Amino acid sequence: MAELGVSGVGLGRADSGGGAGRAGADPLLPQEENGVDGRAIRVGTRRSQLARIQTDSVVTMLRELYPDLHFEIVAMSTTGDKILDTALSKIGEKSLFTKELENALERNEVDLVVHSLKDLPTSLPPDFTIGAVCKRENPLDAVVFHPKNCGKTLSLLPEKSVIGTSSLRRAAQLKKKFPHLEFRDIRGNLNTRLKKLDEKEDFSAIILAAAGLKRMGWENRIGQLLSPEDCLYAVGQGALAVEVRAKDQEILNMEGGCSVPVAVNTLLKDGQLYLTGAVYSLDGSDSLKETMQTGVSYPHQNEDGPNDDVQHVGITAKNVPGQAQEAAENLGVELASLLLSKGAKHILSVARQLNDAR
Ligand code: DPM
Numbered sequence: 301m302a303e304l305g306v307s308g309v310g311l312g313r314a315d316s317g318g319g320a321g322r323a324g325a326d327p328l329l330p331q332e333e334n335g336v337d338g339r340a341i342r343v344g345t346r347r348s349q350l351a352r353i354q355t356d357s358v359v360t361m362l363r364e365l366y367p368d369l370h371f372e373i374v375a376m377s378t379t380g381d382k383i384l385d386t387a388l389s390k391i392g393e394k395s396l397f398t399k400e401l402e403n404a405l406e407r408n409e410v411d412l413v414v415h416s417l418k419d420l421p422t423s424l425p426p427d428f429t430i431g432a433v434c435k436r437e438n439p440l441d442a443v444v445f446h447p448k449n450c451g452k453t454l455s456l457l458p459e460k461s462v463i464g465t466s467s468l469r470r471a472a473q474l475k476k477k478f479p480h481l482e483f484r485d486i487r488g489n490l491n492t493r494l495k496k497l498d499e500k501e502d503f504s505a506i507i508l509a510a511a512g513l514k515r516m517g518w519e520n521r522i523g524q525l526l527s528p529e530d531c532l533y534a535v536g537q538g539a540l541a542v543e544v545r546a547k548d549q550e551i552l553n554m555e556g557g558c559s560v561p562v563a564v565n566t567l568l569k570d571g572q573l574y575l576t577g578a579v580y581s582l583d584g585s586d587s588l589k590e591t592m593q594t595g596v597s598y599p600h601q602n603e604d605g606p607n608d609d610v611q612h613v614g615i616t617a618k619n620v621p622g623q624a625q626e627a628a629e630n631l632g633v634e635l636a637s638l639l640l641s642k643g644a645k646h647i648l649s650v651a652r653q654l655n656d657a658r
Contacts, residue, residue: 340370341551344401344410347375348489353515354540355414358434366554374410376400384487398543402428405543411551413543416512417536424543431544431552437511439538441470441531443524444513445505446497453524454478454505461504464497470507473531490516507531511538571597573628577635579644581651588647590638594631596624 341362345355352375359371380397398420401413405428417433424430443463445452454463455478464486465471471483486493486506490513497506505523513522544551567574573596578589636644 339411339550340372341412341554342372342374342410344374344376344404344413346381346397346401347377348381348491350490350512350516351375351414354416357515358412358414358540358542361434369554374404376404381489384492402543405545411544411548415541415543417539417541418534420536420541420543427546428543429546429552430541432542434540434542437514437538438525439533440510440528441507441526441533441537442510442513442522443505443507443526444494444497444518444521445523446501446503449504450523452505454481454530457481457504462502464493464503464506467507467534469534470531474507474526477530490518494518494521509533509537568596571595573624573631575628575631575635577632577639579639579647579651581647586647586650588639588642588644590635590642592631592635592638594627596627 343355343359343362345351352373355373359373362369362371378397378400398413398415401410401415402425404410405413412431420430443454449457454474457480459480460482461480462482462484463474464484465474466485466487474481475483484503486496486503488496490508493506493508497503507526510519510522510525513519567576572593574591574593576589576591578587580587
């Protein structure tokens with residue numbers, strides 16, 4: 301899986317005007333030279349401002365990596381955008397925000413689709429795959445307060461204050477932690493929700509992902525960041541994923557090209573985890589490779605499953621105790637530091653420059 305480093309976010313480019321327009325039909329484009337094998341690369345997105353900002357940030361990175369390719373953004377609405385009067389959890393469709401985009405992928409109307417990773421169902425239909433995941437933003441949930449509650453925290457809000465969220469995950473955890481508060485559904489995109497909060501007296505505060513607020517430029521509205529003890533975030537929250545057709549090798553190759561020549565290998569043997577990491581120059585002549593190991597033996601399996609006191613591991617592997625996960629993660633960090641101390645950064649930046657110049 302390639303990792304794109306998220307950098308600049310821009311709203312520079314207008315979309316193709318709505319619907320699933322085919323970029324190839326644009327008479328102004330030189331048809332032979334505008335893409336992989338002459339293809340224009342069409343990138344599908346939802347229409348909300350947040351979705352557009354997210355998609356634009358990915359397209360900006362792709363344009364930097366592939367200045368000769370032509371990218372076109374195709375915006376469309378999904379069920380989750382259209383049904384605004386029903387609680388999310390009651391609509392009864394898993395792929396609320398992704399289905400229409402996948403349909404367009406299937407019909408070759410778009411070639412890539414940018415999603416929030418957490419909006420993707422746990423397993424994708426077999427015809428699709430994730431080509432890239434971008435560097436994750438802050439994964440935590442955040443509280444945005446009504447202006448009249450500015451400076452407060454959830455625990456300081458008066459008895460029976462109403463908090464807006466349509467996330468069962470958030471409501472369930474926060475009800476337990478803050479029993480003096482009431483929770484009510486609030487739907488619509490981020491702009492709509494913030495408006496509902498600010499311009500009425502219905503809600504004392506709403507809960508949103510810090511990542512979305514940051515991307516919208518509304519970081520200053522975060523009144524309280526919820527620690528994992530208050531509210532565990534959703535799997536994948538804060539990361540963007542690029543979904544592609546599993547059989548579209550040309551696009552998959554392109555996505556692979558976004559990565560840097562970093563390689564790892566892991567071996568689990570006799571309670572020891574061995575991790576080998578390496579970086580390479582483009583022709584492989586210059587390289588750096590190191591192996592480190594750590595003990596991950598778990599003497600007795602905890603009866604109620606793995607303990608989950610590891611807070612910085614975003615994904616919890618089933619049946620692996622927290623200690624072992626933590627050891628594995630620390631090993632990765634230590635290995636990366638070791639490689640960096642030996643000059644990995646230099647090798648990678650030369651490789652990146654040379655690759656950009658090709
Ligand atoms: C999913 C949920 C929500 C979104 C449910 C959950 C929040 C719904 C709500 C699966 N998708 O998190 O428990 O608050 O009523 C969504 C947001 C982002 C991606 C907005 C948000 C942006 C952050 C990111 C909606 N999807 O969660 O505030 O990139 O993770």
